[in-house]
Amino acid sequence: MEKKVIGINERPPVGQWIPLSLQHTFAMFSASVLVPILFGIPASIVLLMNGIGTLMFIFITKGKSPAYLGSSFAFLAPAFIVIDKMGYEYVLGGFICAGAIFSIVAIIIKFVGVGWIDAVLPPAAMGPIVALIGLELAGSAASTGGIISADGGAVDPKMVIVFVFTLALAVIGQVVFRGFASAIAILIAIVAGYILAAVMGMVDFAPVTSASLFAMPAFMAPKFDITAIIIIIPASLTVISEHISHQIVTGQIVDRDLIRDPGLHRSLLADGISTMLSGCCGSVPTTTYGENIGVMAVTKVYSVWVIGGAAVCSILLAFFGQVSALISTIPGPVMGGISFLLYGMIAASGIRLLVDKKVDYSKPRNLAMTAVVFVTGLSGAAIQIGDVQLTGMCLATIVGIVMGLAMYIIDKAGWANDAE
Numbered sequence: 001m002e003k004k005v006i007g008i009n010e011r012p013p014v015g016q017w018i019p020l021s022l023q024h025t026f027a028m029f030s031a032s033v034l035v036p037i038l039f040g041i042p043a044s045i046v047l048l049m050n051g052i053g054t055l056m057f058i059f060i061t062k063g064k065s066p067a068y069l070g071s072s073f074a075f076l077a078p079a080f081i082v083i084d085k086m087g088y089e090y091v092l093g094g095f096i097c098a099g100a101i102f103s104i105v106a107i108i109i110k111f112v113g114v115g116w117i118d119a120v121l122p123p124a125a126m127g128p129i130v131a132l133i134g135l136e137l138a139g140s141a142a143s144t145g146g147i148i149s150a151d152g153g154a155v156d157p158k159m160v161i162v163f164v165f166t167l168a169l170a171v172i173g174q175v176v177f178r179g180f181a182s183a184i185a186i187l188i189a190i191v192a193g194y195i196l197a198a199v200m201g202m203v204d205f206a207p208v209t210s211a212s213l214f215a216m217p218a219f220m221a222p223k224f225d226i227t228a229i230i231i232i233i234p235a236s237l238t239v240i241s242e243h244i245s246h247q248i249v250t251g252q253i254v255d256r257d258l259i260r261d262p263g264l265h266r267s268l269l270a271d272g273i274s275t276m277l278s279g280c281c282g283s284v285p286t287t288t289y290g291e292n293i294g295v296m297a298v299t300k301v302y303s304v305w306v307i308g309g310a311a312v313c314s315i316l317l318a319f320f321g322q323v324s325a326l327i328s329t330i331p332g333p334v335m336g337g338i339s340f341l342l343y344g345m346i347a348a349s350g351i352r353l354l355v356d357k358k359v360d361y362s363k364p365r366n367l368a369m370t371a372v373v374f375v376t377g378l379s380g381a382a383i384q385i386g387d388v389q390l391t392g393m394c395l396a397t398i399v400g401i402v403m404g405l406a407m408y409i410i411d412k413a414g415w416a417n418d419a420e
Helices: 014-039 043-060 076-085 088-112 115-120 123-145 157-176 185-199 206-210 226-254 259-281 290-299 304-319 321-328 332-356 364-378 392-413
Strands: 069-071 286-288 382-385 388-391
Touching (some): 014 185, 014 290, 014 321, 014 332, 043 259, 043 286, 043 304, 043 321, 076 088, 076 226, 088 226, 123 364, 123 392, 206 321, 226 286, 226 290, 226 392, 259 286, 286 290, 290 332, 304 321
Antiparallel strands (some): 382 388
């Protein structure tokens, strides 16, 4: 029997809605709180603004685009430079300007349309770009899970056992579990992996005992400096490229053209407003999260009510320190095992896009575009623009656009040797 799909606007019963929302919360938590930890700011303000940003996203996209807005990693490198020279307040000013750029691009897309996406990013280029979203994160999942060693040393057998157990249970749950249990297989795997890790002495409960039960998030006012803004805003290109790819892969998963309905202009505008609001309050830029896209791909639960529930959980976690601290004690092998599956599902969605669009690889153009995009994204090639480095999926997207535009010009000029 095929797994039941919970549609975008379908509201599950409360008994199902809560665990489904918690499942998304667990999926986004580790990555979302890592960014403020790296910046040296409280995670509570980030959890609060991510939750508010997600609810705004759902409202602006008219409840048609299921996406969770989590902390963006794209701004880490330029932000560190500004922090060292001026302080985090000036980073916030740059974040606000970056969000404004998202919003301006969204307004331009509103009037220009999205037809250019099909022209400059044909399926032969978009398929590998979508796959790269998951593939370039695979190493991070393996590293977090402890199954590879950064310094080339021996791997801890305990970490491997927990990693494999969590991954295996998540996979088996998708295949064997029946009814609602199959929809929350990821949550079941996280809880079971956590229990196993605790039994093996891998969980440190000290952060829970030292955290306060209730605490207000720490707000911070932004400051503006033209130098800081110039350093920060080039990273906007990375997030815009990522946003387009995420909307396309999400549309592929939920079987809707989200680029046209509710529209790329609405989703990008929502991301821009969320980033500006985060900058005003002392948080970090937001972006649509691949982890939550992976959860939807695995579970076939696409409901914006569930995504909204995860946003509410994030807001509540911002005020309850001990609960947030408890979630933070989930060991890396548990979240690494789950991420291994989720990122793989995103990569598989890119391959599915190629199959569904019936890309003809007997045509040299398609073969060349897919090959070059894949190699660009996986080779480690990078382009430096000021203090921002374009690499991985972002650079591959730019290369794909350039190649797609070149093929479009060749077609219009009548130079193609494979024209029908």
